[in-house]
Amino acid sequence: MFNEEIQKALMEEFFSENREALDRIEQGLLKLESNPGHKELINAVFRDMHTVKGNCRMMGFPRLEELTHKAETLLDLMRDDHLLMNQEIGSLLFNVLDQVRKTLLEIAQSGSEGNTDYSAIMMRLDQWVPHSQEKGDTAPPVPASPEPAAASPAPTPAAAKTEPTTPAPESPVTAPSDSDASQSSTPMESIRLSLSRLDTLMNQVGELGASFNQLKYVITQKPDHIDQLLEVHGKQIAWLQNEVIKYRLQPIGRIWDQYHRLVRDLAVAVGKKVVLDLIGEETEVDRNVLTSINELLGHLIRNAVDHGIEHPEERTRLGKSPIGRIILKAEQKHGQIFLEIKDDGHGIDPVLVVEKALSTGLITVQQAEEMSETEIFKLIMLPGFSTAKEVSTISGRGTGMDVVQNALSKMGGTISIASTLGTGSTFRMSIPQTMAIVPALLVHESNETFALPQVNVIELVSFYGDEIRNNIEGKMQSPMVRVREKLLPLIPLQRLLIRDGPRRAPQREIERLLAATAVHVAVLHAQEHLFALEVGAILGHSSLLIKPINRIFSHIPILAGTAVMPDGSISFLLNVQALLAGADELG
Amino acid sequence: MEKKMALIVDDSSLARMMVRKFFADGFKDWDLLEAKDGEDALAKAQGQSLHLALIDFNMPGMNGIDLAEKLLEKQPGLAIHLVTANIQERMQLRAEAIGIGFIKKPINQEKITAAMQGVAG
Amino acid sequence: MHGERKKMFRLSELEEDALKEFFNMGLGMAADSLSQMVQNEVLLTLPKLKVVPYEEATHMLMDSQEEKLVAVRQNFKGELTGTALLIFPGNESLELVRTLLHEDIPLEVLTELEQETLLDVGNVILNAFLESFTQMMSVEFEFESAEFLKGSSRFLLDISSHLAAQKQSLMEGANEDDERAFVLMMDFKTSDEEDTQHTLSGFVVLLFSQQAMYILKRELEVILSNL
Numbered sequence: 001m002f003n004e005e006i007q008k009a010l011m012e013e014f015f016s017e018n019r020e021a022l023d024r025i026e027q028g029l030l031k032l033e034s035n036p037g038h039k040e041l042i043n044a045v046f047r048d049m050h051t052v053k054g055n056c057r058m059m060g061f062p063r064l065e066e067l068t069h070k071a072e073t074l075l076d077l078m079r080d081d082h083l084l085m086n087q088e089i090g091s092l093l094f095n096v097l098d099q100v101r102k103t104l105l106e107i108a109q110s111g112s113e114g115n116t117d118y119s120a121i122m123m124r125l126d127q128w129v130p131h132s133q134e135k136g137d138t139a140p141p142v143p144a145s146p147e148p149a150a151a152s153p154a155p156t157p158a159a160a161k162t163e164p165t166t167p168a169p170e171s172p173v174t175a176p177s178d179s180d181a182s183q184s185s186t187p188m189e190s191i192r193l194s195l196s197r198l199d200t201l202m203n204q205v206g207e208l209g210a211s212f213n214q215l216k217y218v219i220t221q222k223p224d225h226i227d228q229l230l231e232v233h234g235k236q237i238a239w240l241q242n243e244v245i246k247y248r249l250q251p252i253g254r255i256w257d258q259y260h261r262l263v264r265d266l267a268v269a270v271g272k273k274v275v276l277d278l279i280g281e282e283t284e285v286d287r288n289v290l291t292s293i294n295e296l297l298g299h300l301i302r303n304a305v306d307h308g309i310e311h312p313e314e315r316t317r318l319g320k321s322p323i324g325r326i327i328l329k330a331e332q333k334h335g336q337i338f339l340e341i342k343d344d345g346h347g348i349d350p351v352l353v354v355e356k357a358l359s360t361g362l363i364t365v366q367q368a369e370e371m372s373e374t375e376i377f378k379l380i381m382l383p384g385f386s387t388a389k390e391v392s393t394i395s396g397r398g399t400g401m402d403v404v405q406n407a408l409s410k411m412g413g414t415i416s417i418a419s420t421l422g423t424g425s426t427f428r429m430s431i432p433q434t435m436a437i438v439p440a441l442l443v444h445e446s447n448e449t450f451a452l453p454q455v456n457v458i459e460l461v462s463f464y465g466d467e468i469r470n471n472i473e474g475k476m477q478s479p480m481v482r483v484r485e486k487l488l489p490l491i492p493l494q495r496l497l498i499r500d501g502p503r504r505a506p507q508r509e510i511e512r513l514l515a516a517t518a519v520h521v522a523v524l525h526a527q528e529h530l531f532a533l534e535v536g537a538i539l540g541h542s543s544l545l546i547k548p549i550n551r552i553f554s555h556i557p558i559l560a561g562t563a564v565m566p567d568g569s570i571s572f573l574l575n576v577q578a579l580l581a582g583a584d585e586l587g
Numbered sequence: 588m589e590k591k592m593a594l595i596v597d598d599s600s601l602a603r604m605m606v607r608k609f610f611a612d613g614f615k616d617w618d619l620l621e622a623k624d625g626e627d628a629l630a631k632a633q634g635q636s637l638h639l640a641l642i643d644f645n646m647p648g649m650n651g652i653d654l655a656e657k658l659l660e661k662q663p664g665l666a667i668h669l670v671t672a673n674i675q676e677r678m679q680l681r682a683e684a685i686g687i688g689f690i691k692k693p694i695n696q697e698k699i700t701a702a703m704q705g706v707a708g
Numbered sequence: 709m710h711g712e713r714k715k716m717f718r719l720s721e722l723e724e725d726a727l728k729e730f731f732n733m734g735l736g737m738a739a740d741s742l743s744q745m746v747q748n749e750v751l752l753t754l755p756k757l758k759v760v761p762y763e764e765a766t767h768m769l770m771d772s773q774e775e776k777l778v779a780v781r782q783n784f785k786g787e788l789t790g791t792a793l794l795i796f797p798g799n800e801s802l803e804l805v806r807t808l809l810h811e812d813i814p815l816e817v818l819t820e821l822e823q824e825t826l827l828d829v830g831n832v833i834l835n836a837f838l839e840s841f842t843q844m845m846s847v848e849f850e851f852e853s854a855e856f857l858k859g860s861s862r863f864l865l866d867i868s869s870h871l872a873a874q875k876q877s878l879m880e881g882a883n884e885d886d887e888r889a890f891v892l893m894m895d896f897k898t899s900d901e902e903d904t905q906h907t908l909s910g911f912v913v914l915l916f917s918q919q920a921m922y923i924l925k926r927e928l929e930v931i932l933s934n935l
Contacts, residue, residue, distance in 0.1 A: 029674055031740065034689035044744070083674075087683075260680035264608040275656065312663055322663035323656055323685050326841070601726035604935040645732075645753060672736025675751055675897070692733045 014059050018104055021048040022097055029093055030261075046075040046286060052100065061113045064103050070125040071096045083128060087268060093122050093168045094265065103579035106503060189248060191287070206237050241543070248288065249433075253281025254336075255294045259301055259328070266305040273312050273323045274305055280330035285337055289411050289431060293339070296407040300341045301428055302402075308345030308425060318422070322345070336455065337433050342426040348419040357385060377417035381405040411454060412560040414527045415579045430527070438546050440563065440573065441522060442539035445493045449571040450535075451544055451563045456576040458523040458530065459520050460538055461481070468519050474510040481532045483523055490521065491583040492534040496558055526577040533579060546573055558582055590606060591706070592635060594620045596628040596654065597643035597670070604639060606694060613696050614703075637665055638706050639691065641699075644671035644678070652682050659685065666705040670694055680700030719759055723928045728757045734840030738833045740778060742820065745828065746808045748898060756893035756903035757867070765889035765913055769795065778822075779857045779864045780830025783840055786849025790916040792837060793832040795864060800908050801826060807898040807906050823856045830854055833894075835911060844928035865889075865913065890914040 028045040032038060053068040071093060077083040099121060120195045211233050218225045256278050267274045285293060309315075309324030316322050329340040350373050356380045357363045363371070380384050383402040408415055413431035432455065434500035461483055463471055470528065471482040472490065479490040490513070495503060504512065513519055513534070521532040544563040553559050553572075560575035595606050603621050610617050620635060622628035640658055644651035656666045656703050670680055672692040679689065688705065690698045719727070735752040742750040761766065769777070776798030783791050796804065805825045831854045841847060857864055892912040916924065 027747075028678075030679065031743075033683070034671075035691045035740075038740075040744075257677065260677045260684070264680040264684040267684040275681065275685055302703065316663045321656075321660040323659055330659070345688055414635065597730075599725050599729040601723060601729045601932070601935075604932075608935050672733045673739045673751060673753070676749055692736060 001515060010059065013109060014055055016103065018055055018100075020054050021051045022101060022586065024048050024388050025052075026094070027139065029090055029097075032085045033087065034092045039079075042075065042079050042085075046072065046079050049075055061103075061107065063115075063118065063238075064100065064113050067096065067118050067122065068100060070122060070129060073129045074125055075587070076115065077415060089128065091265065091268060092121075094122055096125070098497065102229075110206045131500060136409060148171055159214055173561075174237075193247065197247070201240075204240055206233040206235075208240070211236060244392075245286075248286050249284035250287045250290055251281060252285045252290070252293070253278070255290055255297075256281055256328065258353075259297070262298060262301060263277050263305060264325070266302060270306065271311065272309055274309055275323055275325050276301070277325065277327045278329075280329065283330040283332050283337060284433070285330075287432060291511075292407045292411055293431065296404045297328065297339065297341065299401075299407075301328070302342065304345065304425075308343040308347075310346055337431045339429045339431065340426060342423040342424065347423055347425050348377055348417070349421050350419075353377070353379055353385075357382075360385065374416065374418070376418055381415070382415075392455045409557060409560070412573070412575055412577075415550065416527055438544055438561075438563075438573065439546045440542055441518075442542055442571075443493070443522065443533075443535040444537040444539055445535045446497055448497075449539065449565065449569075450520060451542075451571060451573045452524065452533075453560075453573065453576065454541065456524045456526065458525055461523065461532075462538070463519045464517065468516060469514060472510075472513050472519065474507065475579045477506045479506075479534075481521060483521070486530070488523065489531045489583070490534055491531055491579065493579075494534075494536070496579060496582050499556070524576050524579070526580045529580055531580055531583070543575070589637040590616055590618050591621060592618045593626060593630040594622065594635075594642075594658075595633055595639050596622045596624070596640070596646070596651070598623050598646045599643070602643065602670075602694075606699075609694065609696050609699055614699070624656040625651075625657075632658065632661070637662060639661055639703060640665060640667045640669060641670050641694075641702065643675055644669050652678060652685075652687070655682070655687050656685065666702070667698075668702045719925060719928070721933060723925065724757060724759065726932060727890075730840040730844050731757070731837055734836040734843075735833070737839075737893070738836035739834075741832050742808075744831065745832070747855060748808065750808070750899035752896045753897070754892055755895060756891075758891045760891060762923055764914065765867045765891050765915075766862055768891055769865065769911060770912075777861055778826065778863055780826055780834065780854050781857055781864075782830065782834045782838075783852040783855045784849045785852070787847040788841065788849045788916065788920045790914060790920050792834040793911075793913040793915070794826075795861075795911040795913060796826075796908070797910075798858070800910075803906070804829075804896060804898075804908050804910075807908075827854050827856050830856075833912070834842065837914065841924075844931060845924075847923060847927060862896055864917075876884055890916075 024046050025048045028041050028048070032041050032045065035041065049068060049072045053065055053072055054067040056062075056068060074089070074093070078085060078089075083089070096138065099116070099118065103113055103116060106112075106116070127332070153282065211229065212220075215226075215229050215233060218229050222320065259276060259278070263274050263276045266272075283471055304326050305324075309326070310318070310320075325344050325429035327340075327342045329338075329342075331338050349548050353376050354363075354368050355372070357367065358368060362382060362385055381401045381404065385401075405415070408429060408431070411431050415427060415429045416428055419425035432453065438451075440451035441454055441460075443450050443452060452529050463481075473480055473482075475487070479492070480487050481486075481490040492509060492513070495509065517536060520536070521534050522538065523530065523532050525531075542565075544565070546561040546563055556577040558575055559572045560578075561573040563571050563573045565571055593610070595603055597603050597606075600623075603623075607621070609620060610619055613691060617639075620631050620637070622631050625648050627630075628640075628642075637658075640655070642651040642654055647656075651669045651671070655669070656664055658667060667686075668688040668689070669689050670692060674689075682689070690702060693708045714922070732754055735754060739750050744750075758768070777795050778798050778801045779793050779795045781793050783789060785870040802822060805822050808825060808829065809821065834854070835851065837850065838849070842849070890913065892914075894910050894912050896906075896908045896910065898906050898908075
């Protein structure tokens with residue numbers, strides 16, 4: 001019986017076999033580029049392409065079958081020495097690979113191969129493969145027939161229908177959970193654990209079991225020993241947490257390797273010369289964020305090559321080396337990952353950025369006058385700015401910088417931009433190293449509990465009675481607080497929590513604070529800025545398991561994640577950077 | 588006809604001799620400049636107008652890609668090919684990203700002819 | 709008589725350079741084959757080449773390595789007759805197998821796979837070396853099947869054991885003193901699943917009969933004079 005179970009197993013086989021074959025094709029193509037005539041390599045690549053085509057036919061994906069068939073025909077020509085591998089063919093075949101992978105992902109998610117337009121890539125394939133090209137066909141290519149498809153050896157959908165298998169229904173195929181996973185071919189679904197590490201883990205779990213039994217005994221028999229045992233128990237659990245978090249860490253170099261290929265492909269495509277230097281490949285990052293990091297670094301590298309680095313002729317004219325340089329650096333400090341990507345291209349022109357922001361109404365003239373250069377560069381991260389069409393020529397950055405901003409916010413990360421016109425740009429980002437369990441400060445506000453990442457907390461201060469009047473004041477209509485002789489902006493959390501309703505006028509906010517009997521603040525830092533967050537109450541510290549934010553709330557920038565509280569209830573982890581930005585917006 | 592100039596860099600004298608022979612046999616309108624490593628190559632290329640550079644990847648001191656970068660700084664349009672028996676994938680991609688071609692050892696007449704197609708002029 | 713010949717035999721600097729270049733090209737092919745076999749990038753380089761009497765080869769190996777060595781041995785006969793050995797320090801060979809197979813394999817299983825894997829690796833590499841002779845020179849010879857050996861450097865280089873293995877094919881009058889060895893240091897570069905690069909050094913030793921050495925030298929002279 002051909003039931004769902006079998007269909008599912010077939011699909012799993014389909015995906016894994018194709019994945020392996022495509023990986024091998026990629027390796028083979030890379031080697032072929034330096035060794036174009038290598039028979040065995042061509043044969044191996046051809047066989048794998050043939051396998052993929054066969055699989056697509058068997059599972060009933062006629063469009064993918066047609067694409068891979070074309071690629072196979074091209075490889076066949078190379079096999080018979082009618083064609084020699086060159087950079088153009090290489091790039092084309094890499095394009096085919098990317099396209100096939102993308103469609104396979106779509107199949108995994110939706111069960112159908114969709115209707116992505118292959119016509120451009122098919123046309124490029126056809127340039128190398130004459131329509132009449134089929135084994136044994138010696139007739140010269142038919143001159144432009146009005147229906148070229150008729151001469152094409154690719155099966156028509158009608159032919160595909162005669163295949164015994166029906167197209168996959170809404171099959172329960174396990175799809176990659178993250179839709180962004182298409183960017184990376186690195187499998188993130190499973191990890192490898194050395195036996196010795198597993199043994200250590202088993203031992204520790206064994207001891208945990210033993211101390212649990214002891215605890216059970218003590219609770220009934222010797223209640224006065226409980227504290228001592230609980231402490232032991234707590235330590236064991238903390239050790240386990242630490243150990244398991246380590247399993248989640250991965251050297252960032254694992255995703256960096258593909259950037260050489262990315263840079264090479266882009267450079268070849270746009271005719272630029274670019275060197276990519278990687279520093280700190282051994283830096284360990286939570287595997288959860290690897291995909292997001294990959295997404296944003298990929299975006300920044302792409303932008304640097306496309307829009308930052310100039311063409312060799314222009315660089316030579318400017319007295320620069322014809323080779324542009326992109327330096328990607330990672331390091332780990334104080335539980336944060338610092339990423340830096342630096343190019344020696346033409347940099348961002350702050351004057352043009354401001355002009356653009358003014359003309360699209362993103363900022364007012366007055367705001368523009370008060371902005372520092374750093375703030376101006378940050379404008380390019382705004383969604384409104386980066387969708388502007390001519391942005392790439394103005395800022396030296398492409399569209400979609402808000403993608404970078406979003407990816408960072410999701411991870412609780414921050415970014416700063418430095419740029420010198422004519423010399424290049426530097427993007428510096430910081431991201432928490434571990435995402436799973438975050439040491440946090442719990443605070444209470446407007447009947448809710450919120451968590452603040454401990455890494456952002458400098459100190460906690462409470463003011464009572466006269467202390468309030470002595471240390472809190474209004475400056476330029478904004479509340480400020482004096483902590484250790486320093487005047488810091490005071491941001492009331494409750495003000496940020498009001499999303500649509502009416503807010504107090506700033507002056508009223510100051511009055512409220514001055515009239516209070518107690519004011520509790522947490523001094524926080526976001527990148528280089530210090531500020532004080534006013535909260536209803538400070539509850540204490542806890543290590544929290546953080547989960548990605550639910551889709552319903554994902555548009556609220558100040559929320560960084562969902563935290564499971566010690567009592568099992570759910571609260572929100574706040575994004576400190578966004579708190580500061582939010583306060584700026586409210587004025 | 589104006590003679591063209593090719594730079595050959597290889598720490599193996601045999602490898603250089605082989606290339607020299609191919610040029611002597613088939614490409615008489617070329618002058619050759621030979622160097623045994625990166626430093627040597629940079630010194631000899633000083634002030635010369637090159638059309639083609641064939642560079643070994645594995646050499647003592649500077650590797651072939653580093654040398655290629657330096658040569659390109661001096662002469663941006665120069666056609667450069669790495670001649671190598673064995674190279675890491677990431678090095679290959681790195682070289683391609685700055686527009687360097689590859690020739691797999693052992694070198695022969697056809698491979699040199701192919702490399703010459705990228706020569707300007 | 710043969711003391712005289714012994715002195716006479718010496719490769720010129722150019723001849724040594726030529727041999728090294730041949731070997732390098734052969735190694736490139738070996739690395740390609742290995743990379744395909746293990747589906748992981750393998751890079752082979754040849755930092756050192758020495759031609760020494762076999763006694764000295766034993767000392768070189770003993771000086772730089774501990775007693776426990778593993779080796780793959782391949783005898784060849786024909787116009788060139790001799791023995792080729794790929795030698796690793798015993799403990800490192802397991803590491804090599806581990807990174808080549810790209811997997812976390814328990815030690816017990818690894819030991820079982822060690823012999824099999826190293827034989828394959830040795831086969832590919834040694835054949836590449838020997839084939840670089842046939843490709844460049846007009847000499848022909850056949851390989852015997854490869855063997856796996858474990859022991860001290862003295863044991864591995866023990867001439868009489870090699871002689872025994874190819875007794876029939878050796879020219880009469882061959883004498884231990886006449887044997888020459890090429891000692892080549894070879895670096896393997898591989899990366900593991902975390903993309904960490906590993907480098908491991910091994911030795912390739914080529915033992916040639918005296919006659920083979922002279923053929924080799926003659927062939928090299930021919931090649932170089934044609935350039």
